[in-house]
Amino acid sequence: MNSTITNHADAAIQFNLDEPRVDWHDKTLWFIREKRDLASHAIPEWEQLREYASQIKNNVLSNLSQYLQEFEKNAIANGVIVHWAADAAEHNQIVHSILKKHQIDRMVKSKSMLTEECGLNEYLEHNGIEVIDTDLGERIVQLAKEPPSHIVLPCIHWKKEEIGELFHKHLGTDKGASDPKYLTAAAREHLRETFLTRRAALTGVNFAVAETGEFVVSTNEGNADMGAHLADIHIACMGIEKIIPQQQHLGVFLRLLARSATGQPITTYSSHFKKPQPHQEVHIVLVDNGRSVHLGKEDFRNSLKCIRCAACMNTCPVYRRSGGHSYHNAVAGPIGSILTPNFDMRANKDLPFASTLCGSCSNVCPVKIDIHDQLYKWRQVLMKEGLGPTTKNASMKMMGWVLSKPSLYNISGKAARLVLKYSPFVVSNKLNPWYKQREMPAPPKESFKEWYKKNRG
Amino acid sequence: MRVALFIPCYVDQFYPNVAIATLELLEKHGCTVTYPLKQTCCGQPMANSGYEHEAEGCSMLFAENFAGYDYIVCPSGSCTLHIKHHLHTEKNAPEEAHIRKTVYELCEFMVDVLKVDTINASFPHKVGMHQSCHGQRGLHLSQMSELNAEPYSKPGSLLAMVKDVELIQLDRIDECCGFGGTFCVAEEAVSGKMGKDRVADHVRHEAEYITGADMSCLMHMEGILKRQNSNTKVIHIAEILNGIDN
């Protein structure tokens, strides 16, 4: 797709060239939002659960270092090897060094947004290690040499016919076949051989429990288990914010996660990993990669509460009509738009503007992140940093000035409603993007102010 | 009850009838209404674009214009929300605090403060209700479909008092229309598509009119309807409640 475009609005123009496809994409995701509504509305205590989850995560963020150390201590006691990575590069090196030590050059990997964030696949491939993604959606985008477009449904932008075509090319399925059952079976077949021959498996982590040193991986396909149980080396990579204090808190998060993500009561597999099996090594890599700096930003820290359910993407009317790749980052949608400027403000300065601030994201978020308020706050930060286009800076200055002077406003209002010349959404000029799909209202004979002076003055 | 009328700049310039209807409606329901003549704009277009710092002057002017009233009422959820959340300058702290507390969107003012229980108007048409996001999710004018909570609607309860209105059902009851202030030009492709989709939901359910509590969303949808030569029109809720039948 157009992953080379690094500006959301431009990528969205491309995406919208094929309107029926936009309709299809929008409906596919809206369907998931509706399933989420049904599942969450069926639980009377839903809003209470969200509140608990939010408070537990707030507590985690306020005591992060303590919980991390507790987790490390307990994990080591369980026989797990714990690594700390300050950034993406160190994370990648750690994974590589583990593989190198065991002379492993092929690995299976289940879904992990963190490794996407760190660019692990490219790094390992560059170092001669083959990585096979075992999550079906991830495998599809991997075969297509694309990044995922969604954090839960990586290939949601692919139609089944197109997947059939891709599988025909790479896995030798029948030409023209698009039956999901048939295609899934073919993928299974292809992955089975891979699972049996790989000595190392990497998984993500959904929750890591400080109290017990265990971690939980949620999948629907069981591919994390398959990989981890068959391999000699299991490497689990997690961002440091994935910690929860106690095992009992899983009851809150597991109930929220799948319902928010897909409308299922729970993911098919919630696999708990605690102690290595005999003859197996388990490694956990705890990754910071900007998170501790992020934690220090009062206005933005609570986006670290995210449990990656993607409900905010499914509900986002902009995401549904621009596609995940338009956000040019591993994590797209509303949450991506508030996370990514923490990593690189300049490269992601467009993203906080890829929103109408409608607020639907904050309402579906199971951990109550104030997503749309953070989008607003990021806009202020970015423009104050001078990252706005010069013309916009100038017109906003002009607009601020005219609108703070009633006399100027009144004159300009009369003179062909000149004030609106500075208001970006009503520039009376046929070149204005407004006119591409819309008409402007016809200017009335008199403004309300003029009417008021005549009739009530 | 001394009420100051706060009219958004684009309503003043493009939709004077909405402002007139708001004024008359408040007067009918017993308010003494003043329109401070030196008002311009609340500064929201700048603030939402990331230029809160350039809207200082607007905010100060706003505080000067609207100090000293019992209530401030505005026929726009979005502008009301902006004042409620973002009117903070160094200069007039006590006045600004009072303003933030007493500024109301028209429908919530009629329901929560005036406690209106009868409306003398008739509008014999099929009407689709557009929930503008800032009014709904920001000011809580209506319950939000995302939440597991009791449904209610302040604008809906007012419309229910109007004779002969037939409210249509929508497939997506509170999806954003895509106006979004500067979003509508900066992200024109998505904004236009969202608008088309929103309008289509109303048209599919045979709305003769789309109404709502925010003229900016309605202006955006009107622009799309006109481009499509549609027979469906937009009308601000104040005009229906005031008893104008176009």
Ligand code: SF4
């Ligand atoms: S921000 Fe909230 S809704 Fe979005 S992915 Fe994270 S937890 Fe889910």
